Amino acid sequence: DAKTTQPPSMDCAEGRAANLPCNHSTISGNEYVYWYRQIHSQGPQYIIHGLKNNETNEMASLIITEDRKSSTLILPHATLRDTAVYYCIVRVVTSGTYKYIFGTGTRLKVLA
Amino acid sequence: EAQVTQNPRYLITVTGKKLTVTCSQNMNHEYMSWYRQDPGLGLRQIYYSMNVEVTDKGDVPEGYKVSRKEKRNFPLILESPSPNQTSLYFCASSYGWGTGQADTQYFGPGTRLTVL
Numbered sequence: 001d002a003k004t005t006q007p008p009s010m011d012c013a014e015g016r017a018a019n020l021p022c023n024h025s026t027i028s029g030n031e032y033v034y035w036y037r038q039i040h041s042q043g044p045q046y047i048i049h050g051l052k053n054n055e056t057n058e059m060a061s062l063i064i065t066e067d068r069k070s071s072t073l074i075l076p077h078a079t080l081r082d083t084a085v086y087y088c089i090v091r092v093v094t095s096g097t098y099k100y101i102f103g104t105g106t107r108l109k110v111l112a
Numbered sequence: 113e114a115q116v117t118q119n120p121r122y123l124i125t126v127t128g129k130k131l132t133v134t135c136s137q138n139m140n141h142e143y144m145s146w147y148r149q150d151p152g153l154g155l156r157q158i159y160y161s162m163n164v165e166v167t168d169k170g171d172v173p174e175g176y177k178v179s180r181k182e183k184r185n186f187p188l189i190l191e192s193p194s195p196n197q198t199s200l201y202f203c204a205s206s207y208g209w210g211t212g213q214a215d216t217q218y219f220g221p222g223t224r225l226t227v228l
Contacts, residue, residue, distance in 0.1 A: 030212070032214050034214075034216075036217075041149075041200060041222060041224075042221065042222070043116075043202055043204075043219030043220055043221055043222055044155070044202070044217075044219050045219070046216045046217065046218075049214050049216070051214070087154065087155070091214075091215070097160075097162050097166075097168055098215075099145075099157050099160050099168070099170050099171075100145070100157055100160075100217070101157075101171070102147075102154045102155040102156065102157075103154055104152065104153065104154040105154050
């Protein structure tokens with residue numbers, strides 16, 4: 001199964017860009033990459049997803065390498081409210097069904 | 113309001129006493145799943161259901177059962193809970209567009225279970 005690897009923690013200054021890396025070297029061609037974040041012990045919240053191309057929405061940008069073995073989530077102007085645990089997730093397709101493999105997450109602390 | 117609800121939110125029980133954690137969604141989603149979250153291990157998928165009557169094992173199904181008799185409900189059943197099932201549990205749902213399209217999950221608020 002695909003597996004994701006993330007650094008356990010990162011700090012970022014408020015107002016600066018936060019770049020959160022994820023390694024998913026065993027990903028297959030039809031498997032999407034998702035990013036979610038979790039604040040305290042609340043339910044995770046969706047941020048962005050991608051397959052091959054870079055993606056941007058109102059929350060963040062997702063950069064996927066050409067070989068698809070890694071990706072980077074970019075929060076362009078981090079605020080204190082972005083302090084959370086960020087999860088990189090691969091959706092694994094098997095025989096017409098799919099399941100989700102979470103990484104252990106990166107705890108991002110945004111510093112004032 | 114579109115949401116995933118779980119009940120109970122907190123539960124303390126004893127080893128071997130059967131329990132059910134309910135999950136319900138009001139978004140007409142096809143795909144539903146259960147996760148457990150433990151310190152240092154992130155979230156791990158227990159079971160998932162592509163649609164009514166179709167369920168499959170995730171990465172950590174041992175000691176759990178599920179059923180999907182209706183589209184909106186996906187209860188998690190612990191027939192004989194043990195202390196190693198003490199965890200934070202999340203239910204999630206999504207449209208279930210199929211393997212060729214992306215599918216965004218919506219998570220419930222979580223159920224904190226303690227088994228003594």
